[in-house]
Amino acid sequence: MNTYDLIVLGGGAGGLTVAAGAASLGANVALVEKNRNLGGDCLHFGCVPSKAFITSAKKVFEAKKSAETYGMTLSGKPDITKAMARVKEAIAEIQAEDSHERFQDLGVDIYQGKGRIIKEHHIQVEEETDIKGKRVVIATGSRPVIPPIQGIESTSYLTNETTFDVSKTPKRLLVIGGGPIGLELAQSFARFGSEVTILEGNSTIFGQEDEDVISVIKTQLEKELTFQLNARVKKVREENGTKVVTYEQSGYEENIVVDDILMATGRKPNTDDMGLDKIGVNLDDRGNIVVNDYLQTSKSHIYAIGDTNGKFPFTHAAGMEGKLVVRNALFGIKGKVSYENVPWVTYTDPQVFHLGLTEKEARENHHIKVFKVNTRDVDRFVTDRDLSGFIKVITDHKGHILGAHALGTNAGDWMQEIVFAKTQGHKIGDISNVIHPYPTHGAILQQSADLYWRGKLFDGMLPKVAEKYIQWFR
Template sequence: MVEYDLIVIGGGSGGLTAASGAASMGAKVALIDDQPGLGGDCLHFGCVPSKAFITAAKEVHAVYKGAAEFGLTVSGDVLFERAIERVKEAIDEIQEIDSDERFESLGVDIYRGKGAFKDEHTITIDGENPIKGKRIVISTGSRPNVPPINGVENVSFITNETIFNLDYLPKSVVFIGGGPVGLELAQSLSRFGSDVTVIETSQSVFKKEDHEIIPIVTKALEKELTFVFEADVTGISEQNGHKVVTYKVNGEEKTIESEAIMMSTGRKPNTDKLNLEAAGVNENKGYITVNESLQTNKSHIYAIGDVNGAFPFTHGAGMEGKLIVQNAVFGLKRKVNYGNVPWVTYTEPEVFHLGLTEQEAKEKHGEEIRVFKVGTDDVDRFIAERKKDGLVKVITDKKGHILGAHAVGEDSGSWMQEIVFAKEHGHKIGDISTVIHPYPTKGAILNQAADMYWREKLFDGWLPKVSEKYIKWVR
């Protein structure tokens, strides 16, 4: 039986980071993956294809919007198949970077198949070929959650794993669930020409965002999508070639017909085939329980990425993968910290999230927090581009240390990165005031938020009284 210093199960972002990092440090590493190519959900079904899809839809939308505003006429039909081709081209190009050959050249042994525990140190591949590891990392990701809706087993539907296999543009689509990824895809389909309805059980979408961000992005999306809130889907069926979704709102049963149904009802961890019981690894509803060092109850077994349920984003898994190299390979006890890790929802406008919301900050730090808000309608670049329906909101403690930062606006995921650096390195919001931004840029909105801090600190306190006396008597 081959023995390894580290076995990694799953070839997504976290697993690849852990495997390559450990191998580069001299560890003997095995990587087990059951997909045709490395890269995981992010490359094949998530981040990469969705952003290629979103960009294509945005370009189509810009054509129609520009034509309407400037008196031009647009003719012809959208070549939806070209959008799908662009998605596959992007996947293929990045797949070359995440090739087996590259990781093998780093010293990683790659095994194809499903990995499962035989005991707490032994892993089998497709039930055979056991290998042994001193330490093991579980990084098997997640898959679309399909709720037990009446009739679901008899009706075909789309998920984020199948949408990019479409060979035609559905005339109408009903999204069951309004999660962030679903909304990105819903807006894109609408821009290609589909009539899109989103059925959501809650009162709103973007429930994890700050309360002042939610209405702005919702209002923008309502121009392109139809929302049905506080609705429970009770059944789906197929009648006369159309999909029929039955749902209840305020106790009243309603139906809606569409050409396609998209399941956007969250994710579930890929842990059911791992035979965790054989290793004695604890889990909760499929998610593997880990401590702050990403260790399971078996100290030599770690879990990163979607399977631990802590921070289900690709960049979060990559960060955890780097931490694993330190902890699993070198035996350190570094703790993971998600407080300085942002996320972005790539609708238009984009939604940026870092740290605590205002409500969370009040619960944790009391009423002495400070909030600085700047609308995009107060920033010259946004005014010039006619992108005035946006907001930046920075939450600090009473001394100006950044607790959270949130934004909604075009490309906010790009121009908010400056505050990620500031928070990561312990800078106060006021420090951004001294950073010179070229005029006019969108990032200047953070300058203005920082200037608000100084105006409040300098001009609402004792300094104006002292300076007034100084000017009067000395100058």
């Protein structure tokens, strides 16, 4: 039986971070992955393919818009198979970075197959190979949740795992679920010509976002998508090559006939059938592994990161957790995890950026100041004719950044400066002193910081003192 310093279960973003980091520091590492290729859901079914598809859809959309704006004639229909080919190309190129050979060259032993914990330090791979580890990291990711809808078991549908294999654009597409995955894919299909309806059980979309963001992004997306809110799907059936979906809304049942259904009803951690119950690893009622601030499970030598612990279901958060676990598991440094400075972006068009507290959350515990700048007041956005977005920065009374939110084209890119500022403990006013080339989108951050100084310098006693000094000074 081979014995390791660290065994990693799962070869996705978090697991690969742990395996590469630990091996580079001299640890003897085993990586167990059930699929043929490394990279996990993000590479093969999530972040990478969806962003490649979104980019293709945006090019189609901009081509149509440009033709209308500049009096050109655009002919033909977009071929979705071309977009899916680009998706596969992107996956293949990134897959090379996550190859078996690369990790083997780092000194990682790779075991292909499903890993199960048979004893506290023992992992069995496909009932054939047993390995032993001093420490174990569970990073097995998640999969789509399919709710128990009447008739769903006999009805074909898409998920994020099958969407990128479609060979034609559905004329009428129903998306069940209005979360980030559903919204991103819905808009992309709409731009390829689908008539898209979204059924969402809540009263709004983007429920975790700042209230100012919700109202604007909903209005923007309604130009391309049809929303049915407070809607609960009751049953589905296939009929003459189409799908008939019955849903309840405001006490009434409605039917909608579509050509395809995309299930975007959330994610479920891949923690079942791993033997966790046999050794006493605690799970919550959703199947998430319960961890402490050091990402340890109820068995201190076993750690859980990424979608398996249900804390912060983003690829970049899994990578951050993975780095922390390398320190904690190998060296016992006992660093605590913190999500305070971890942003997220929803890649609709326009993009929605989120960092820290919303205004409502901040007001509950802080005396706050809010600095808001609209894109129509920033020259670069004006030249781009991108006038419907904004930035909103929330600080305490001393200028410490509590939260930042933005809506706009590529907001996830031009908001990175404030992530750095918050992470490093800078105040909002510090950004005002950074020289931004003119004209750039990042100037919107500088203008928000200028608002801070304007209030600081010109609304207090300083103008009166300055006036007296100027009169005195010769």
